[in-house]
Amino acid sequence: MAIAIFFPTWYRLTEIWLEFEQVIAHGLATAIIFIGLLLIHPPKPSNSGAAINRPHLVLGALFLIGVTLLWGLLELVRIDTLAFLMLPVGVVAVSWALLGLPRTLSFAPYVMLLALSLPLWADIVPALVALASIVVGEWVRWFGMTALIEGSSITLPYGRLLIADGCSGIRYFAISILLAMMVSILNDYRWKGWVITVSLAIAIALLANWVRITILVIVAYETNMESELLTDHEMMGWIVFAAFVFPALYFSPVRKRSTTATSSEAGITIYKKGLIAAALAIFLGPVALAFANYATSQKPEWTVLLPEFRQIQNGELPLSITLPETLEKQTWRADNTRILLAQSQKKSSSEKLVPYLPPMFDRSVWHVEEQIEPGIAIYRNILSRDRVMMAQWYQVGSRRSWNYRDAKLLQIPATLQGETRFALIAIQIPCTRINCQEAMSEVQTAILEISQQLSPAD
Secondary structure, three states: OHHHHOHHHHHHHHHHHHHOOHHHOOHHHHHHHHHHHHHHOOOOOOOOOOOOOHHHHHHHHHHHHHHHHHHHHHHHHOOHHHHHHHHHHHHHHHHHHHHOHHHHHHHHHHHHHHHOOOOOHHHHHHHHHHHHHHHHHHHHHHOOOOOEEEOOEEEEOOEEEEOOHHHOOHHHHHHHHHHHHHHHHHOOOOHHHHHHHHHHHHHHHHHHHHHHHHHHHHHHHHOOOOOHHHOOOHHHHHHHHHHHHHHHHHHOOOOOOOHHHHHOOOOOOOOHHHHHHHHHHHHHHHHHHHOOOOOOOOOOOOOOOOOOOEEEOOOOOOOOOOOOOOOEEEEEEEOOEEEEEEEEEOOOOOOOOOOOOOOOOOOOOEEEEEEEEOOEEEEEEOOOOOEEEEEEEEEEOOEEEOOHHHHHHOHHHHHHOOOOEEEEEEEEEEEOOOOHHHHHHHHHHHHHHHHHHHOOOO
């Protein structure tokens, strides 16, 4: 029933599973494990008795309708991340409406395991990289190695190592949590046992990845960066991870479910109010979306008049930015100031107003030296030591955001108001440690001038 109500999002999720990308390679396997656990170790029945309070059933039906409406809105404006997050919530809502609250509470741990299959892991990769950089950097100092540590870059006498996204340990992190949830479900842990088990799993995954990176640094230091392990360390990483996980699994407790609990699983009741709510949710969800294809009214592209600037090639920026081909780009220059305007327009209801933007610059070379204020920072090149002050913001219709996450959320009011234009604006000024503060006034002046021109004249 949950698949039928939220079918468009489930369909896109299945396509992502079948791509087997690094951060979500475990997605399909997690879904199969979810189904397998339901079959061989179904949720333990509640001990609260078979009587269900009518208010709980009404609340479950209302909750399902509310979740469906919210999901429909997110699906309409194509905010995929939030739409994916609504899938496990939708499963819980359907269970509550059809089976009642007690059985839903016993089913919730299984839904939490299924949530591990959602493509949300890439969002925590930067945090894992930052944490690994701090810890490994401290360990390198403890070993007394001659090394220059700058953010995620470790410069040794004979070369430089970078703790990149691939070194985040995201796969170890996800698999360790998956194993912990499986152990918790099979042992029928209550919430306290869940928290302890998952917390230990997170600690093991982080520690294993930090040890793996430290081993690579030591090998690089001792072999003058000539070891083949530095270019091919996939197998070594899994061996280190296994050395931490297998003992934890071996010593983890095993609890067998009592036969009295399993014998009382018969007699699942599906409530009529839930069926009515589910039928209504289908009409409010996929059926309504199928008829919600609307025509977008095209507006002229934004134009920026900069009398003192001349237009230059798009690649002529001190801090090179990589953007999708779907964005129309223009670049201007006056003295040391460069301005980039990249914009797009939503042409149909199936398109996103705010397009997907991958990492826009090489973080292995550039890192943030100082965050001056929201949207304005000083970036430093690790190799050349060049500094660039850059202001960057996102224009979503008539609204402005200093970060990409907020810009994605602004799609909701912008789409509902019929706005179709999106733009990314970047202002860059090379500077030194002495004159970077002087560049700040130029940046603020340019921000004010461009913002006034991008305000819609509707």
